[in-house]
Amino acid sequence: MAGLHLQEGQAMQGLRWQVIFPFLFSWLCHSVSGHIHYSINEELRKGSIVGNIAKDLQLDVKDLVRRKLRVVSKTSEKYLNINLDNGNLYIADRIDRETLCRAAADCVLTFDAVVENPLNVFSIKIDIQDINDNSPKFILDTIRIEMSESTSPGSRFLLQNAEDPDVGVNSVISYRLSTNQYFTLGEKVSTDGSVFPELILEKPLDRETQDKHELILTASDGGNPVQTGTALINIIVTDFNDNSPVFTQDVYKVSVRENIPVNSTILQVSASDEDEGVNGQITYSIRTTASEILQTFIINPKNGEIKTKTHLDYEVSRFYEISVQAEDGGSRATKAKVLIEVTDMNDNAPEISITSSSDLIPEDSAPGTVVALIQVHDPDSEENGEVQCVILGNLPFELISSGSNFYKIVTKSSLDREKISSYNITIQASDKGSPEMTSRKVIRLDVSDVNDNAPVFEKLTYTAFIPENNLPGASIFNIPARDMDIEDNAKITYSIMSTSNEEDLLSSYISMNPVTGVIYAQRSFDYEKQKEFKIQIIARDNGSPSLNSRTTLRICIVDQNDNSPVILYPSPEADSSTFEMVPWTSEPGSLVSKVVAVDADSGHNAWLSYFLQSSEPSLFTIDQHTGEMRTSRVFQEKDFMKHGIVVLVRDNGNPSRSASVTINMVIAGHFHQVLPELSNQSIIEESQSNLQFYLVIALALISFLFIVTVIIAVVSKYKQSKSSSFGSMSTSLYPPIDPRFMTQFSTGTLPLPYSYDVCVTLDPSEREFAFLKPQHNVPVESLIDADDSGIGNESLKNTTQNFIPQVFFLHYYLSSCTLILGIFA
Numbered sequence: 001m002a003g004l005h006l007q008e009g010q011a012m013q014g015l016r017w018q019v020i021f022p023f024l025f026s027w028l029c030h031s032v033s034g035h036i037h038y039s040i041n042e043e044l045r046k047g048s049i050v051g052n053i054a055k056d057l058q059l060d061v062k063d064l065v066r067r068k069l070r071v072v073s074k075t076s077e078k079y080l081n082i083n084l085d086n087g088n089l090y091i092a093d094r095i096d097r098e099t100l101c102r103a104a105a106d107c108v109l110t111f112d113a114v115v116e117n118p119l120n121v122f123s124i125k126i127d128i129q130d131i132n133d134n135s136p137k138f139i140l141d142t143i144r145i146e147m148s149e150s151t152s153p154g155s156r157f158l159l160q161n162a163e164d165p166d167v168g169v170n171s172v173i174s175y176r177l178s179t180n181q182y183f184t185l186g187e188k189v190s191t192d193g194s195v196f197p198e199l200i201l202e203k204p205l206d207r208e209t210q211d212k213h214e215l216i217l218t219a220s221d222g223g224n225p226v227q228t229g230t231a232l233i234n235i236i237v238t239d240f241n242d243n244s245p246v247f248t249q250d251v252y253k254v255s256v257r258e259n260i261p262v263n264s265t266i267l268q269v270s271a272s273d274e275d276e277g278v279n280g281q282i283t284y285s286i287r288t289t290a291s292e293i294l295q296t297f298i299i300n301p302k303n304g305e306i307k308t309k310t311h312l313d314y315e316v317s318r319f320y321e322i323s324v325q326a327e328d329g330g331s332r333a334t335k336a337k338v339l340i341e342v343t344d345m346n347d348n349a350p351e352i353s354i355t356s357s358s359d360l361i362p363e364d365s366a367p368g369t370v371v372a373l374i375q376v377h378d379p380d381s382e383e384n385g386e387v388q389c390v391i392l393g394n395l396p397f398e399l400i401s402s403g404s405n406f407y408k409i410v411t412k413s414s415l416d417r418e419k420i421s422s423y424n425i426t427i428q429a430s431d432k433g434s435p436e437m438t439s440r441k442v443i444r445l446d447v448s449d450v451n452d453n454a455p456v457f458e459k460l461t462y463t464a465f466i467p468e469n470n471l472p473g474a475s476i477f478n479i480p481a482r483d484m485d486i487e488d489n490a491k492i493t494y495s496i497m498s499t500s501n502e503e504d505l506l507s508s509y510i511s512m513n514p515v516t517g518v519i520y521a522q523r524s525f526d527y528e529k530q531k532e533f534k535i536q537i538i539a540r541d542n543g544s545p546s547l548n549s550r551t552t553l554r555i556c557i558v559d560q561n562d563n564s565p566v567i568l569y570p571s572p573e574a575d576s577s578t579f580e581m582v583p584w585t586s587e588p589g590s591l592v593s594k595v596v597a598v599d600a601d602s603g604h605n606a607w608l609s610y611f612l613q614s615s616e617p618s619l620f621t622i623d624q625h626t627g628e629m630r631t632s633r634v635f636q637e638k639d640f641m642k643h644g645i646v647v648l649v650r651d652n653g654n655p656s657r658s659a660s661v662t663i664n665m666v667i668a669g670h671f672h673q674v675l676p677e678l679s680n681q682s683i684i685e686e687s688q689s690n691l692q693f694y695l696v697i698a699l700a701l702i703s704f705l706f707i708v709t710v711i712i713a714v715v716s717k718y719k720q721s722k723s724s725s726f727g728s729m730s731t732s733l734y735p736p737i738d739p740r741f742m743t744q745f746s747t748g749t750l751p752l753p754y755s756y757d758v759c760v761t762l763d764p765s766e767r768e769f770a771f772l773k774p775q776h777n778v779p780v781e782s783l784i785d786a787d788d789s790g791i792g793n794e795s796l797k798n799t800t801q802n803f804i805p806q807v808f809f810l811h812y813y814l815s816s817c818t819l820i821l822g823i824f825a
Contacts, residue, residue, distance in 0.1 A: 054087025073111030132223025162219035241330025278329030346433025451543025561653025
């Protein structure tokens with residue numbers, strides 16, 4: 001049923017038309033231009049009435065034949081015709097809106113109605129309204145999904161969307177899923193507003209219980225009546241593949257020239273999958289039912305390159321929308337949209353057609369007489385489709401524009417048949433494309449760039465990752481901009497925009513080539529000093545006035561392994577006399593020390609590992625990650641008591657850097673067992689530096705003590721009870737000592753029977769000892785070596801019995817002198 005489009009909103013009229021009559025040439029020309037607008041539904045039967053064109057144009061039905069009312073349009077003549085008997089406009093052939101206009105929001109059929117005597121041209125537009133004559137359709141009738149049984153509830157799986165070639169509410173698709181206990185249906189909205197159904201897992205899967213699920217996905221449009229389409233979803237439960245491919249962009253946009261060669265790459269989409277093996281192998285495919293897309297483009301299933309299969313034609317299709325799918329080896333897929341815009345090239349010359357002409361012109365015709373009406377059409381767009389018409393030669397005719405594509409050939413002066421009996425009028429039509437294309441028509445009686453595009457960067461923000469310690473002057477990044485203009489208007493100059501405060505700072509770090517946009521490093525970067533900085537880049541064209549655009553470049557310095565680990569504890573500069581005592585009764589796995597180290601690098605370069613450098617099995621182990629040192633087993637008597645352990649700290653960089661430290665461990669049951677070692681080393685070290693000073697004092701004291709000792713020896717010779725007192729001494733005052741320490745820790749400076757109380761500070765950097773009074777009640781047996789077989793002779797015992805006190809005191813005297821010398825040293 002046809003109806004006239006209501007532009008002014010007259011409720012009582014089903015048909016509204018409007019005709020505008022401009023007066024063109026007073027009484028010489030009676031042309032009338034008008035515009036009529038109809039609106040009809042698609043798929044009307046052949047012979048359906050669109051409207052009475054004669055009535056709408058205010059033409060007399062009786063004059064239609066005489067005035068030769070006709071439709072002038074190559075496209076509309078196929079679908080429409082006029083009955084000259086009644087003036088009705090009929091449907092000549094079935095009109096399918098989807099075939100005629102594809103997915104365009106507005107579908108308009110435009111043609112011109114021409115009448116003669118007098119000559120008039122009317123522009124007529126017919127809106128083709130969509131009806132719900134197409135049901136939603138899935139690309140595949142069966143959707144197969146492999147799903148891991150370890151998939152967590154809430155996981156989403158993108159399903160293929162249904163396509164409906166209708167428009168408006170008739171193309172609005174909703175989805176529903178058959179009833180089941182494991183899955184529900186959701187939606188994913190792309191950045192461009194496209195809606196894709198998603199399968200949502202509600203309940204954990206168990207492959208051993210059920211390894212296959214079958215669901216019905218139904219797509220319904222918004223028409224009345226509603227039309228539906230279905231697809232079967234087969235879900236195969238597997239054990240792996242828990243990551244779907246991810247495109248770098250949801251929507252890819254590209255502009256290509258219509259004269260691009262066949263098999264040319266116009267775009268490469270890219271997706272990544274975190275899975276490995278087969279599950280990480282991605283296959284690309286074009287997912288659509290549109291035959292014009294499948295016949296025009298092809299995608300490489302391995303690398304995602306989209307190429308042309310046939311020549312592109314701007315006049316046939318100016319825009320393509322392709323749905324690209326990336327599917328991994330586990331049948332998990334994701335989709336992205338590719339928008340391809342075809343750029344017009346000047347590949348069509350203007351077409352000149354004669355709409356109306358006169359065979360004979362009286363020589364007394366007045367200037368301004370219309371002798372012909374021509375139509376000029378160029379299927380190209382914009383400047384390529386703008387046509388200029390001229391008459392070649394010095395002829396008494398001129399062209400007058402009559403509408404957008406029509407020209408009238410009129411006389412501009414009087415004609416004289418006796419002088420020239422006929423004229424060959426050559427009409428030339430030229431477009432404004434580059435290069436210019438022209439066409440000519442011979443009858444008896446036949447059309448440059450402004451700076452309107454600013455340079456455009458591909459991204460609003462760029463990120464460059466530069467390794468530290470780079471070479472000064474090296475190229476680090478390139479930011480190209482595009483300008484849709486040509487010649488000077490497309491020449492781009494790049495510069496770095498900065499304030500006066502940061503200009504010197506930026507110039508010391510980077511520089512930029514103003515012609516190519518290549519950015520260079522002015523000096524070597526140091527990640528530990530500056531990790532990143534941002535710069536503003538401006539691209540300015542050479543037009544008048546100049547246009548520009550800006551983008552931001554974020555330069556991130558990538559850390560290199562240029563710092564070795566630094567050991568904080570124990571300090572590598574500590575004195576070699578620093579010891580850490582390990583209790584003799586320590587259980588296996590007991591914590592005895594910890595190495596603390598740091599690394600100025602970051603990331604993997606700062607991951608530290610701790611190792612013991614030893615070619616033999618050690619009593620200690622170290623945690624590779626924490627640096628904690630622990631005992632590896634129970635200590636035994638045969639084990640050495642002193643251990644110098646070298647700990648190596650290595651980072652995780654490539655190449656790796658390391659540092660080492662030596663830890664002195666002493667195993668002892670009591671602190672007194674460690675005393676001889678600590679005392680000897682401390683005394684020896686200090687005595688080496690102060691021996692000369694204290695030697696004089698020590699000699700004076702020794703002389704004094706020697707005299708006192710001789711006197712005491714003479715007196716004690718007469719005291720018989722003295723010898724028995726030494727045998728009654730208790731040995732309980734002297735602590736038990738491991739025999740293995742006698743040769744290891746005794747240097748001869750102090751005799752073993754003389755023990756002293758020692759105070760050692762907890763700080764390993766402080767080595768202060770407090771020597772207290774010796775224990776005199778030491779049994780004489782302790783002074784004798786373990787091997788006393790040579791002293792068993794009774795006569796020798798009787799001979800030396802009277803001299804034991806003197807020997808003892810002499811021994812004591814020398815030991816005391818040595819002790820005093822050691823203390824002062």
